[in-house]
Amino acid sequence: MDRLLFIGMNGVKQTELAQTINANNLANASTAGFRADFQALMAAPVEGVGLDTRSNTINVGKSSDFQSGQIVSTGNPLDVAISGEGFFAVQDSDGNEAYSRRGDFKLTTDGMLLNGAGQPVMGDGGPVAIPEHQSLSIGADGTVSIVPLGLGAETLVTVDRIRLVNPDTKQLAKGDDGLFRLRNGGQADADASVSIRTGHIENSNVNTVDAMVKMISLARQYEMQVKVMSNANTLAETSARLMRIE
Known part of the structure; x- marks a missing residue:
């Protein structure tokens, strides 16, 4: 028994x-x-x-x-959605790199670019920091550009580029914080083939x-x-x- x-x-x-x-x-x-x-x-x-x-x-x-979630239009220039496969690189609470599909970005008062969970979005040289500006745009390749204060609309300055990666999903493990990490503890290489859509958001799947x-x-x-x-x-x-x- x-x-x-x-x-x-x-x-x-x-x-x-x-x-x-x-x-x-x-x-x-x-x-x-x-x-x-x-x-x-x-x-x-x-x-x-x-x-x-x-x-x-x-x-x-x-x-x-x-599997990808539904992508909907929001018109918000800080909302970005990945088209197809790929991930945004973000910084976790321990300061390490992790990966997410969450693209509801926002700016802090000191110009730090965060996702909806409050995690810093990574760029080519670390967390993306954006100076004061009149307008901001994010390109399909993740390039973040601004029109600085006091300058005309024709003056577009590249600030950083959002780090986009596309590792093999079989090598990813999901943590309790909802972020993905490589099982071997390394970092994924940036992938220029990953593209994003500005003014759109990807819903949960x-x-x-x-x-x-x-x-x-x-x-x-x-x-x-x-x-x-x-x-x-x-x-x-x-x-x-x-x-x-x-």
Whole structure:
């Protein structure tokens, strides 16, 4: 009975983890550039004496869906969306380089370019810093240009270039902060083939309908595993009573 109880407990644990990931997807359904995650589970026969009638739930690992989200027009010159594959390079809370698809940029009072999560956007020489200006434009190749204060509209000065990369998604791992990093801990090379669209934003690729259906399915799966644990306990109690019969 202890094996049956363990199988049910293991199933409950893995189902809870999958439910947590699915709930996080739903919570980020409106987050720009968010990539949905999913927990890969599989059944594996329990080895040992006896018949092969039981299977354990095995956690294969968490993965991300790299399918692009819908790109919508906003008209905001600081909203940028990557066309096709690629990532923006940003600076994480530890000062290291990481990668994101989030393109809802904003400027701080001291001219730092941040994304919607407050992470500095990286340029050719580090975080992008923009001096005071009359107007700002971001080119398809990530070039950030401004018209300085006091100068005419025909005077366009290049300030920096947003660092755009396109690493193999199989080599990327997603952290708890929602940022992607290379599994080997290195940095991806800049890729000139990555292009962006100014005045547009990429929505999350979370399918809310599918996520809701999955939430119901996982809840039923959880209940089934709890029932297995309850039945194991009932069988154990019944066996104990039979052993006491003289």
